Amino acid sequence: MFEVIIVIAVILAIAIAVVLIFAATKPDRFSVRREITVQAPAEKIFRLINDFHHWVAWSPYEHRDPALKRTYSGMESGKGAVYGWEGNNNVGSGRMEILESTTPSKIVIKLDFFKPFEGHNTAEFTMLPQGDSTLVTWAMHGPNQFMAKVMQVFMNMDHMIGKDFAEGLANLKRITEK
8 A cells, every 4th residue: 555655656746847847948928919900990999998997898807706896096097097906716906007108009008916826917009000990909928937837837828818808809899890
């Protein structure tokens, strides 16, 4: 019986070592990016992103917790606007602050997650007019901490976050093309 326990412990130790070694090979930075073409002027789309009060209409994260607590501070919109949230395990808690707001083409947001995992990233939205339509891009990038690298051994973060970005962009398209 003792020999079986030793064999199981060795196999478990090897499996953990393999996961940790594989995690160590992941890049030190991550990036997720999605884009969509919207049949609306850039100014109309820009307003919905530049004012955190409007995010409830299009952000895929806003309805994952019916009891989500939101706080707004700083400027009403644009550079200096701040949005904080605290919710269930589906949304966690965090804070966003608009660092750059260039009408109607670019918004840069400092994005800090506190729960369930701490993370400090940058989100960027760009609106590029193309005739009667606008190419809208939602990107996020930041440091890839070791725990995130371990999670990436088992999950594809680009796919997970990317599908949320695609959903949010589709919501923006639906709202602004009315």
